[in-house]
Amino acid sequence: MLRVLTSTLRFPRPWKPLETRGCSSNPGAAGREIQVCALAGPDQGIAEILMNRPSARNALGNVFVSQLLEALAQLREDRQVRVLIFRSAVKGVFCAGADLKEREQMTEAEVGLFVQRLRGLMTEIASSAVMGLIETTRGLLPGAGRRLSGEQAQALGLVNHAVAQNEEGNAAYHRARALAQEILPQAPIAVRLSKVAIDRGIEVDIASGMAIEGICYAQNIPTQDRLEGMAAFREKRLPRFVGE
Numbered sequence: 001m002l003r004v005l006t007s008t009l010r011f012p013r014p015w016k017p018l019e020t021r022g023c024s025s026n027p028g029a030a031g032r033e034i035q036v037c038a039l040a041g042p043d044q045g046i047a048e049i050l051m052n053r054p055s056a057r058n059a060l061g062n063v064f065v066s067q068l069l070e071a072l073a074q075l076r077e078d079r080q081v082r083v084l085i086f087r088s089a090v091k092g093v094f095c096a097g098a099d100l101k102e103r104e105q106m107t108e109a110e111v112g113l114f115v116q117r118l119r120g121l122m123t124e125i126a127s128s129a130v131m132g133l134i135e136t137t138r139g140l141l142p143g144a145g146r147r148l149s150g151e152q153a154q155a156l157g158l159v160n161h162a163v164a165q166n167e168e169g170n171a172a173y174h175r176a177r178a179l180a181q182e183i184l185p186q187a188p189i190a191v192r193l194s195k196v197a198i199d200r201g202i203e204v205d206i207a208s209g210m211a212i213e214g215i216c217y218a219q220n221i222p223t224q225d226r227l228e229g230m231a232a233f234r235e236k237r238l239p240r241f242v243g244e
Contacts, residue, residue, distance in 0.1 A: 034067035034088070036074065045082040046180045047075055052089040059099035062114070063122055069078070072124045079243060082188045083180040087173050093210040187241040193217070 024144075035050040049071055051058045058064070075081050089095045098118075103111060150162035150172070163171045183191065193216040201209030220226055225241045232239035 004071055030069055032067055033061075034071050034151055035066045036071045043177075043181065043184070045080060045184050046085065046177075047078075047083070048085045048087055049075075049079045050087055050089050051095060054090045056091045056101075057096035058090055059102075060118065061099035061102045064099075065114075069117075069124060072121075081241070082191075085173075085176050085180055086197055087176070091169055130231040156216050185238075185241070187223075187229060187239070188243040189223050189225055190220050190229075191222055 031121075033051070033053040035052055037048040037050055038044075039046045039048065049068070051064075051068075051181070053059065053061070053064055056064075075084060103114070106114065148156070148158075150159065153159045154162040161175055163175045165171050197209075197213045197216040200212045224244045225239075229239050230242060
C-alpha cells in the first residue's frame with residue numbers, strides 16, 4: 001500500500017549534501033537498522049529508506065527510531081532528493097509496530113518518553129520536505145486490531161493503491177517506484193507547495209483553505225522553475241526543472 005507524506009508550509013532550510021549516497025557504497029551501512037539508498041541513472045533524485053531489522057520484523061525500537069530520525073533529518077536537507085520511498089529489507093514484513101519486548105523492560109517514565117519520540121518521528125515524516133511513498137503489503141484496522149489486506153485498506157480509504165503480489169513479493173515496491181518516476185520530473189517546489197495547500201487546506205474552512213493556497217502560490221512565483229515551465233510551454237518542449 002502507498003501513502004503520500006505531507007510537507008511543511010515553509011521552504012526547507014539551507015541544503016546540505018546527504019552523507020550516505022548509496023547502501024552499497026557505504027561499508028558501514030550493512031549493519032544498520034535504517035539504511036539510506038540514493039538511486040542512480042534515470043532514477044537519480046529518488047531515495048529509499050530501507051528498514052533492516054529482521055530479528056524484530058522491523059519493530060520500532062530505540063535504535064531503529066533513532067536511526068530513522070537521523071536519516072529523515074539528512075534527507076530533508078538534500079537538494080538532490082525529490083522523492084522518498086520507504087521500503088523493507090525483510091521479506092514479507094513492512095513494520096511490525098512497537099517493539100513490545102523492548103518496551104516491557106522500560107519504566108513507565110521511559111515508556112512516556114519513548115512514545116513522545118515516536119510522535120516526534122511521525123511529525124518528522126509528516127513535515128518532510130520531500131514527497132514520500134510507503135510500500136507495504138498489509139495493515140491493521142485501528143481499534144479492532146484486525147489484519148487488513150491491501151484491497152480492504154484501499155476500500156476503506158486508508159491507502160491510495162493496492163496491487164496484486166508477485167512471485168518475488170515486491171509488487172508494492174515496483175508500484176511505488178513507478179509512482180516515484182512519475183513525480184521525479186515535476187517541479188519539486190511546486191509539488192511540495194501544492195501538497196501543503198491540499199494537506200493544510202483540507203483541515204480548514206474554504207476561506208482559510210484559499211488563503212493557504214494563496215500563500216503557497218506566492219512562494220512559487222519567484223522561482224526559476226515557474227518561468228521554465230512557462231517557457232517550455234511556449235517553446236513546445238519538455239521543461240527542465242531544477243528546484244530553484
